[in-house]
Amino acid sequence: MHSFGYRANALLTFAVTILALICAMASLSDNFNSPSPSSQIQILNINWFQKQPHGNDEISLTMNITADLQSLFTWNTKQVFVFVAAEYETLKNSLNQVSLWDAIIPTKEHAKFWVQTANKYRFVDQGSNLRGKEFNLTLHWHVMPKTGKMFVDKLVMSGFRLPEEYR
Amino acid sequence: MGWIGDTVDSIKSIQIRQLLTQAVSLGMIVTSALIIWKALMCITGSESPVVVVLSGSMEPGFKRGDILFLHMSKDPIRAGEIVVFNVDGREIPIVHRVIKVHERQDTGEVEVLTKGDNNYGDDRLLYAQGQLWLQRHHIMGRAVGFLPYVGWVTIIMTEKPIIKYILIGALGLLVITSKD
Numbered sequence: 228m229h230s231f232g233y234r235a236n237a238l239l240t241f242a243v244t245i246l247a248l249i250c251a252m253a254s255l256s257d258n259f260n261s262p263s264p265s266s267q268i269q270i271l272n273i274n275w276f277q278k279q280p281h282g283n284d285e286i287s288l289t290m291n292i293t294a295d296l297q298s299l300f301t302w303n304t305k306q307v308f309v310f311v312a313a314e315y316e317t318l319k320n321s322l323n324q325v326s327l328w329d330a331i332i333p334t335k336e337h338a339k340f341w342v343q344t345a346n347k348y349r350f351v352d353q354g355s356n357l358r359g360k361e362f363n364l365t366l367h368w369h370v371m372p373k374t375g376k377m378f379v380d381k382l383v384m385s386g387f388r389l390p391e392e393y394r
Numbered sequence: 395m396g397w398i399g400d401t402v403d404s405i406k407s408i409q410i411r412q413l414l415t416q417a418v419s420l421g422m423i424v425t426s427a428l429i430i431w432k433a434l435m436c437i438t439g440s441e442s443p444v445v446v447v448l449s450g451s452m453e454p455g456f457k458r459g460d461i462l463f464l465h466m467s468k469d470p471i472r473a474g475e476i477v478v479f480n481v482d483g484r485e486i487p488i489v490h491r492v493i494k495v496h497e498r499q500d501t502g503e504v505e506v507l508t509k510g511d512n513n514y515g516d517d518r519l520l521y522a523q524g525q526l527w528l529q530r531h532h533i534m535g536r537a538v539g540f541l542p543y544v545g546w547v548t549i550i551m552t553e554k555p556i557i558k559y560i561l562i563g564a565l566g567l568l569v570i571t572s573k574d
Contacts (some may be wrong), residue, residue, distance in 0.1 A: 250541060306455055308511065310493075312473045321497060324473035326493035334487065348516070353496050353505075367474040370457045376539045379474060389409065 253303045254375020260301045266294035266366045266382050274345065276357070276393050286350045286389065290365075292328070293341045299334040299370050299378075307332040308369040313350060314383075315362035325350050327364075349394065358368040359391040439466040440535035445478055446545035449487060451510030452476075459546040462489060464535030471495060471504050471530065476537040479508070482522045487534060490517055495529075504530055 274287040292311060299307055310329035316322060327346040332338050363385040370378040400420035434443040447460045456462065464478055471477065471492060478489045493516065494507035509516040518526060551558040 254539070258459075308455060308474075308491075310474060320496050321499040321502070322470075322495065322497040324495040326473055329493075333454070345489075348493060348509075369474055369476075372540075374541055377537070381474075 242312075245379065249261050250374040254372060257301050257303050257370075257375065257378065260299075261385040262296075262298040262380075264294065264296045264297075264299055264382065266292070266384075268292050268364045268366065268384055270364075270387060271343070273390055273394070276390055278355055278393060279351070282355060284355045286357060287341065287345060288350070289345045290364075291341070291343050294339070294366060296332065296338040296368060298366060300338060301317070303372045303375065305371050305373045307338065308371060310367050312365050313362050313365060313387075314365055315360050317352070317354065317356040317360075319354060319356075323352070324365075329372060342378075355387050358393070360389045362387050362389065437489075438464060438535065440464045442478075442487070442534060445487060445489065446548045448486065448549070450511075451513050452489060452491070453512045455511055456489065456540065457542070459549055460540055460542050461545040461548075462537040463539040463541075465538045466533075466535040470497060470502070470507055471533065471536075477506075477508065478534045478537065479528055479532045480534060481520060481532070482525075484520075488517070488520060489537065506533075 269291040271289045271291050274289060276286045278283070281287050288310070294309070296307060296309065308329065308331055310326050312326045314322065314324050314325045326348050327350060328342075328344055329347065330342070332340075363383050364387055365381050365383045367379070367381040410565075431443075432505060432535050433507060435441065437443075443464050443466050445462050447456045447458055447462060451460055462478070473492050476489060480487050480489050488508075490508040490510045490513075492506050493509045496506075497504045506529070507516055507518070507527060521528070551561070
């Protein structure tokens with residue numbers, strides 16, 4: 228009853244249970260954080276707008292992205308994954324979401340940033356519906372914790388419009 | 395002469411009863427583990443509610459050896475979600491993030507493109523020959539939570555099966571040799 232084996236077993240079980248409990252509490256503490264992030268996106272320039280050989284429209288643009296995501300970080304945050312997606316509707320598709328740029332923010336200090344960049348991923352439509360298209364640019368963030376539940380949210384910025392003609 | 399036979403008989407019967415009790419309790423442990431697993435499958439709506447991260451394609455967010463908790467709901471798949479999917483012909487599920495979504499007006503069906511955070515290009519190279527998009531039926535679940543390092547046990551047991559046999563052998567020995 229008091230052999231080494233039994234004691235080791237009891238100790239291990241207890242340690243694992245307590246560890247699991249601590250991880251759960253760490254994750255629950257994230258719920259007390261009420262974040263207030265802000266962001267602005269400007270389209271500086273439409274670099275080119277063409278119809279590809281397969282018949283799909285493609286566009287390249289340069290954006291100015293500013294954001295302050297410092298309030299998302301808690302002591303249980305490992306990193307925040309942030310990306311900008313263009314969202315629009317077409318006759319064939321009720322929703323299209325195309326990710327244009329993403330970044331990993333490792334610490335709170337990096338969370339207030341200004342970036343000027345061309346789109347990292349190709350903005351290609353399924354078809355040729357992009358002329359004169361109105362679209363939203365949405366900043367999504369994904370808070371990845373050191374342990375536990377992940378939080379996702381977004382900020383929608385509307386009012387962008389693509390040019391009427393190819394160029 | 396008679397009492398030797400009686401003693402031997404009683405010893406034999408005790409051992410058999412003990413052995414049977416131990417076998418039953420072992421069976422109960424295995425069965426309750428299975429029940430918990432199946433219940434998790436029901437609750438999360440996913441075929442495998444817990445997966446182990448096997449590659450470094452989602453670093454630094456998910457490292458090799460982390461485990462992910464999955465959940466599959468009827469909600470439509472949207473950009474930014476981390477999904478676990480199976481490619482036809484590959485048996486190992488892949489955990490990557492959705493970067494493009496195209497949802498049809500009429501059927502509501504969705505075509506999705508994924509990419510690992512740490513990869514340079516998107517996953518078209520990983521899909522089956524000629525496949526450009528993933529559909530909903532490829533996707534096993536969305537990652538909703540995670541625990542670091544716990545998955546190393548599974549990785550070690552899969553890559554060095556000797557350790558699996560040693561562990562099961564040791565457990566079996568412990569059950570048989572314990573008095574109660």
